[in-house]
Amino acid sequence: MEKIQLLAFLTIQGIGAASGIVFHNNSLFMVSDNSGYLFEQRLDKSPLVKHSLIKDASVNIEKKRKPDFEAITLKENELHVFGSGSTINRNKKVIYNLKTKEVKETDFSSTYQELKSKFKMSDDDLNIEGALYNNETLFLFQRGNGLTAKNGVFKISTDNQYEFFPIILPKIKHVETSFTDAILIENKIYFLAAAEDTISTYEDGEVLGTIMGIMNPETLEVEKHIQLSPTHKLEGLTLFEKQGNQLTFLLCEDNDTEDLNATIYKLVLNVK
Structure with missing residues (x-):
């Protein structure tokens, strides 16, 4: 993977600890790991919109009660949002219908x-x-930043057959990176993985940086990777634009603070 540059693209006020991002119909949809909202920011400079995903949603929920929405993905006309599963409060799956604005919450x-x-x-x-x-x-x-450091990918089929594929990811300094997001573009998975000096899925540690990698969706082999930053914990990735062999991504960051300002970064990648 060639040398690339991470550039600040947009600052959004009113959201902190951004953990997932989807670009769709000129809007950025984002979740935050300490919030009960789905945030929508149109790129025409409209005000930030908050869609409640849970009852009594708030922007900043205390750590022990937060739903910890860490993953968001687009499926047809729906956004599927997943809690991390790292505590009993973090087991929700929420579906937001982009056409009807209907919210469906399920216990996962x-x-x-x-x-x-x-x-x-x-x-x-x-x-x-x-x-x-x-x-x-x-x-x-699966982000393997717990005691057993189990990075990997779960596959769940429509008939509820479960598989798990352990994945060894590159290290930054002495710490193995662990998954923070992934998207599918045509026949490749593009993923982010961060190194954080902690053995807890609950407590934060020193951030050592983030890599981006490319994975084969059939074999789950990591084909390429490059370090994006030595200081940022990048947790969300979405495709912004595709022109020929050039892909432009937007990325969001969990800054591990209560500051309600999110910087969205732009990354341009040439692929063959």
């Missing part, structure tokens, strides 16, 4: 419990940070 506890049981993960190890659909199969990206 049984699915997460099945994943932990089947693949021998403790309650402290499960930490879902990215999601995408490949055809009708759901891919969930």
